[in-house]
Amino acid sequence: MASERPADGTVGKALDVLELVAGHGAPVRFSDLLSVSDHPKATLYRLLQTLTNQQMLRHDAESGTYSLGVRLVRLAHSAWSQSSLAPIARPHIDALSQATGETIHLAQLDAGHVLYVDKRNAARAIEMFAQAGRVGPAYCTGVGKAMLAHLDPEHLDEVLKAQSFHRHTANTIATAVDLRAELARIRARGYAFDREEHEPGIICCAVPILSRIGKPIGGLSITSSTNRATLEDLETHADKLLNAAGRIAEDAESWRFPERI
Amino acid sequence: MASERPADGTVGKALDVLELVAGHGAPVRFSDLLSVSDHPKATLYRLLQTLTNQQMLRHDAESGTYSLGVRLVRLAHSAWSQSSLAPIARPHIDALSQATGETIHLAQLDAGHVLYVDKRNAARAIEMFAQAGRVGPAYCTGVGKAMLAHLDPEHLDEVLKAQSFHRHTANTIATAVDLRAELARIRARGYAFDREEHEPGIICCAVPILSRIGKPIGGLSITSSTNRATLEDLETHADKLLNAAGRIAEDAESWRFPERI
DNA sequence: CTGACAGGTTCCATTTAGTGAAACACGATC
DNA sequence: GATCGTGTTTCACTAAATGGAACCTGTCAG
Known part of the structure; x- marks a missing residue:
């Protein structure tokens, strides 16, 4: 199975x-x-x-x-606009990428995995969307962890079972126990880091997009590589991320998302 | 048939x-x-x-x-990124919509019809993409006519046959003969107008995106309504449109589009 | 000119999978 | 506890997908 x-x-x-x-x-x-x-x-x-x-x-x-x-x-456009967050978040993502000059990802949680629904690359504009539409693991990506951190216990248990903990790099958190501890830290801090946990050299700082009742409806991250920036550099943008996440949540709330939240 | x-x-x-x-x-x-x-x-x-x-x-x-x-x-993302012009044009469209404050459409010609592949609405950011992905007629839209004007005679004949000339408004050009005359004028002028030909109250100014060999690979338009702007207002943006179209064509050329152009 | 070949397209007897009327399960009403 | 609105399952019937092989091209080599 x-x-x-x-x-x-x-x-x-x-x-x-x-x-x-x-x-x-x-x-x-x-x-x-x-x-x-x-x-x-x-x-x-x-x-x-x-x-x-x-x-x-x-x-x-x-x-x-x-x-x-x-x-x-x-159909593509239907799918994209109904994956809901992408069109709503687009202007905010644009603004973020302009303000920071770094790559911004927008993701949603789907069946325990991270679905990247949009990507904005300020520097090399052409290759945007190259990787959007991809599905990735939740336990070792910034957006993934940020969203998991705000899942209610019941859902979290389910989702943790769906993870197939593979040690991608030396930093990968590869057990449910360690991940739970990390999630607690993220919850306390308000945002998550990816310390080269998925791909060597790739780091990010990510925040959850939370609905009014605190349910994670998406994730937002700023990504860079170790030879361009440090975690501390990215952390300086954390408040901008949180801010944008808040605005996106607001827009989403007011637009539609009647049930299911 | x-x-x-x-x-x-x-x-x-x-x-x-x-x-x-x-x-x-x-x-x-x-x-x-x-x-x-x-x-x-x-x-x-x-x-x-x-x-x-x-x-x-x-x-x-x-x-x-x-x-x-x-x-x-x-699949949506594959389709979108392979419909080729959209991701390439995105930054240019963003810039245009910011510079003009009006709605920008990006379209491509598909089987004689206009396929809108992206849309950017500066004013009401939320509803963007609402209408992207739609297919419309070529003979009575700005982008459609702009592209048709630069089709080689052989293709044009084919495409004209595919049009089902319906008189949407009093201004609709509803015969192949009249359309050919209009196309000649557009070719001479460099850009096309939509004088409420498709929907009453909706006007636009559109330019073709031309490949190096002059083949239309897409169309770009700035749209407004008669109670907000006049054709003359829109025409003032024509050079910006032409400029953006040129840059998009350049980017497309250098990125990929090996055959089929 | 001829023969071999590769990319595409069509045939058709065989098998498989999709069909849909009807019956069944489950809750919510009345 | 009978009834209705939904959603799910059964099963004999039928239409549709299958794939081996034959058949078209056009192309290139001898």
């Missing part, structure tokens, strides 16, 4: 193919897909055809390549 | 259901979906189940509602 995915039915396969195209990152030819997919030729072919005339993929007859289609783009 | 969609196979139905959930804009209960869908109970049920354990939907057991899932969010 660890990693489930019996790829049920046709729909599952179709989505796998869709993801294959999406993952490739650029227009792909049929045979390229064939080589990485384990479907027989004809099956893959029909799957691609189905997705294509569903507008989820786009087939360029000229070059014979497949790329993501309009319908997916439309 | 006009509007095809025999909803082929299971995949098609599943996607329809997915879109139904996405379209609802908020967590939906089973029976709500049942009432708008024309599938029988059991079928809808299994479809939802399939989508759910494919992570395309998320089922909240507590409230018994469905909302968009993580996997779709991930």
